[in-house]
Amino acid sequence: MNLSQNNSQLVPAALTSTNLPLWKQEGAEPFLRIENITKKFGEFSAVDNISLDIYKNELFCLLGGSGSGKSTLLRMLAGFETPTSGRILIDGVDMSGIQPWKRPVNMMFQSYALFPHLSVEENVAFGLKREGIARSEVKQRVGEMLELVQMSHLGKRKPHQLSGGQRQRIALARSLIKQPKLLLLDEPLGALDKKLREETQFELINIQDELGVTFVVVTHDQEEAMTLSTRIGVMNHGEIVQIAEPHDVYEYPNSRFVAEFVGSVNLFEGRVIEDEPDRVRVQSKEAGGMLYVSHGISCAPNQKVHVALRPEKIRISSKQPPQNENCIHGVIEEIAYMGSQSVYRVRLASGMEVRVTQPNFARDMDERFTWQDQVYLFWEVGSSVVLTS
Amino acid sequence: MSIQTGAAWVDFASSRLARYKLFNGVNWGRFAVISVPTLWLGIFFFVPFLVVFKISLSESAIAIPPYTSLLDWDLEEAYINIKLNLGNYLYLFEDTFYLEAYLSSVKIAVISTFFTLLIGFPIAYLIARSKPSTRTLLLSLVILPFWTSFLLRVYAWMGLLKKNGIVNEFLLNIGIIEQPLTMLQTDFAVYIGIVYTYLPFMILPLYTALEKMDMTLLEAAEDLGARPSISFFLITVPMAVPGIIAGCLLVFIPAVGEFVIPALLGGSDTLMIGRVLWDEFFLNRDWPMASTVAIVMLVVLVLPIMLIRNSQGKEEGV
Numbered sequence: 001m002n003l004s005q006n007n008s009q010l011v012p013a014a015l016t017s018t019n020l021p022l023w024k025q026e027g028a029e030p031f032l033r034i035e036n037i038t039k040k041f042g043e044f045s046a047v048d049n050i051s052l053d054i055y056k057n058e059l060f061c062l063l064g065g066s067g068s069g070k071s072t073l074l075r076m077l078a079g080f081e082t083p084t085s086g087r088i089l090i091d092g093v094d095m096s097g098i099q100p101w102k103r104p105v106n107m108m109f110q111s112y113a114l115f116p117h118l119s120v121e122e123n124v125a126f127g128l129k130r131e132g133i134a135r136s137e138v139k140q141r142v143g144e145m146l147e148l149v150q151m152s153h154l155g156k157r158k159p160h161q162l163s164g165g166q167r168q169r170i171a172l173a174r175s176l177i178k179q180p181k182l183l184l185l186d187e188p189l190g191a192l193d194k195k196l197r198e199e200t201q202f203e204l205i206n207i208q209d210e211l212g213v214t215f216v217v218v219t220h221d222q223e224e225a226m227t228l229s230t231r232i233g234v235m236n237h238g239e240i241v242q243i244a245e246p247h248d249v250y251e252y253p254n255s256r257f258v259a260e261f262v263g264s265v266n267l268f269e270g271r272v273i274e275d276e277p278d279r280v281r282v283q284s285k286e287a288g289g290m291l292y293v294s295h296g297i298s299c300a301p302n303q304k305v306h307v308a309l310r311p312e313k314i315r316i317s318s319k320q321p322p323q324n325e326n327c328i329h330g331v332i333e334e335i336a337y338m339g340s341q342s343v344y345r346v347r348l349a350s351g352m353e354v355r356v357t358q359p360n361f362a363r364d365m366d367e368r369f370t371w372q373d374q375v376y377l378f379w380e381v382g383s384s385v386v387l388t389s
Numbered sequence: 390m391s392i393q394t395g396a397a398w399v400d401f402a403s404s405r406l407a408r409y410k411l412f413n414g415v416n417w418g419r420f421a422v423i424s425v426p427t428l429w430l431g432i433f434f435f436v437p438f439l440v441v442f443k444i445s446l447s448e449s450a451i452a453i454p455p456y457t458s459l460l461d462w463d464l465e466e467a468y469i470n471i472k473l474n475l476g477n478y479l480y481l482f483e484d485t486f487y488l489e490a491y492l493s494s495v496k497i498a499v500i501s502t503f504f505t506l507l508i509g510f511p512i513a514y515l516i517a518r519s520k521p522s523t524r525t526l527l528l529s530l531v532i533l534p535f536w537t538s539f540l541l542r543v544y545a546w547m548g549l550l551k552k553n554g555i556v557n558e559f560l561l562n563i564g565i566i567e568q569p570l571t572m573l574q575t576d577f578a579v580y581i582g583i584v585y586t587y588l589p590f591m592i593l594p595l596y597t598a599l600e601k602m603d604m605t606l607l608e609a610a611e612d613l614g615a616r617p618s619i620s621f622f623l624i625t626v627p628m629a630v631p632g633i634i635a636g637c638l639l640v641f642i643p644a645v646g647e648f649v650i651p652a653l654l655g656g657s658d659t660l661m662i663g664r665v666l667w668d669e670f671f672l673n674r675d676w677p678m679a680s681t682v683a684i685v686m687l688v689v690l691v692l693p694i695m696l697i698r699n700s701q702g703k704e705e706g707v
Contacts, residue, residue: 115606115609175613
């Protein structure tokens with residue numbers, strides 16, 4: 001819970017217990033296995049044939065926009081929705097036909113769903129009392145849990161007497177008290193303001209690490225997904241379009257959708273000229289020339305592709321850079337100073353607008369740009385990605 | 390000298406007046422808004438109440454109106470005589486008939502309220518949980534009886550419950566009974582009448598409470614290991630408490646004073662305070678006694694309920 005703890009403790013246990021994370025080990029047993037799950041509402045497929053393995057101690061994020069099916073998938077894990085087809089196995093046990101109140105799963109609701117007529121202590125104790133645990137033990141465990149979320153002093157309050165952040169902690173305490181094997185979190189930080197969200201997400205990781213619970217988090221906030229998760233599953237139209245570690249999702253998106261949904265990106269349309277062993281040459285009318293990309297997926301010559309380039313990977317200069325490759329020319333149209341960085345919108349000769357962000361290294365930059373400045377944009381051959389879909 | 394003190398007094402008075410926000414101009418709008426219901430309550434509740442209270446302190450007389458006046462004066466002899474008769478109140482406690490009538494009314498009202506709640510809750514629950522389109526239809530069905538006169542509906546029950554009424558005919562025909570049942574002019578008929586008449590007053594507040602309940606609370610309860618039957622009693626019922634209280638009061642208060650239903654459906658031995666009041670007023674022409682019965686009913690029954698309601702409102706921060 002202490003934020004000043006050293007950084008290694010922020011890394012989830014899944015990463016530190018072995019050299020390789022479980023999902024990269026051959027033949028590792030998944031803790032949660034989702035097999036060809038489909039959920040239809042009438043003709044509409046909210047979740048469309050999803051298969052997914054999640055391993056012990058993971059903090060897995062389902063990231064997607066509204067209507068992507070992420071919440072429906074989560075509700076099927078909790079047992080509130082029945083899959084149209086497919087099955088869910090938790091720790092090897094098939095969950096089909098098992099009622100929500102019998103599953104080894106607990107959920108933290110987006111609205112927190114705290115019982116308004118019960119005090120904080122009674123809310124947290126609710127799950128234990130249903131198990132018929134002795135009163136003294138309930139009291140002790142509720143006390144410990146409230147301590148874990150730093151809410152011991154507010155045990156007698158009613159939910160409406162708490163702030164948003166306090167309610168969030170109580171909701172978390174309530175969902176953890178039964179020591180579930182799997183905790184489902186629906187937009188856990190969605191209702192908090194930015195500052196509180198940043199603090200809370202580290203606490204969430206610490207608690208997850210301390211208790212060794214597997215978390216499945218649903219969120220539409222890519223920043224939240226980035227900081228929290230061991231792996232991210234990006235969802236769109238009821239399908240998972242990419243499953244990867246946060247770094248890979250950002251740096252190596254596998255489709256235009258992922259590239260645009262996670263962070264911002266410049267996409268140059270072009271045709272493959274040659275697929276060389278170490279790089280791809282792409283002719284792009286939009287970029288006004290040849291683009292060189294070192295990381296690519298195998299593609300055929302003359303195939304239509306997109307070259308994705310993150311704004312922060314582009315460097316900007318008023319002088320012609322020494323390199324010839326991956327260098328384009330344009331005019332600054334808009335500048336936004338954001339304190340830590342500046343954002344430039346640069347218009348190319350083709351009419352395309354390129355977004356460039358530059359960190360503001362020094363208080364007074366040597367080179368200050370202004371509107372209508374002619375500038376060169378250039379980047380490393382390894383900075384961009386070729387996308388075929 | 391006198392002018393000065395006069396001016397000083399005006400100053401003083403206006404400074405006192407200025408302290409009352411009422412005269413600050415800013416709150417005139419608010420005053421205007423509040424004054425309408427206040428005036429309404431004053432004219433149609435408080436003044437009649439005072440009149441009834443006044444009559445209850447007089448004595449019955451063969452005159453028009455049939456009671457003595459409290460004040461009489463003689464200007465020549467220069468006296469004003471105020472005569473307050475507390476005898477009616479004393480009599481109320483001396484004759485156990487009135488106490489029995491009160492208790493019987495409360496008993497009938499409590500039992501009918503209980504059954505109204507028992508029947509109303511599932512109906513309200515069903516409406517609140519149905520699709521929004523069906524909801525409107527079901528709600529209008531609940532309100533539909535109000536389009537017919539209340540008296541007509543009670544008479545309809547007489548037709549259903551009498552010796553050769555529809556219910557008896559039906560039961561005789563299918564052979565469950567051999568002799569027609571005596572249902573009319575019993576307490577049973579009174580309960581049926583009250584429950585039937587006041588059911589919508591129970592359903593509507595219950596529906597309001599259940600309809601605005603957050604359904605994720607039930608999911609949260611299930612998620613924490615409570616099967617639906619348990620979460621119903623631990624979550625749904627507590628969340629409906631404001632509706633239950635409102636509904637019970639809306640049924641209980643008018644049921645205690647109910648007159649028409651016991652008069653039409655009840656037997657001669659069905660004792661209810663509303664009937665006693667009616668008899669005192671129209672049969673005995675004892676207006677003061679009737680007024681006393683009314684005042685005591687108001688004080689004994691309604692005031693505690695109002696106080697409970699008020700303290701509850703404060704507790705919930707409403």
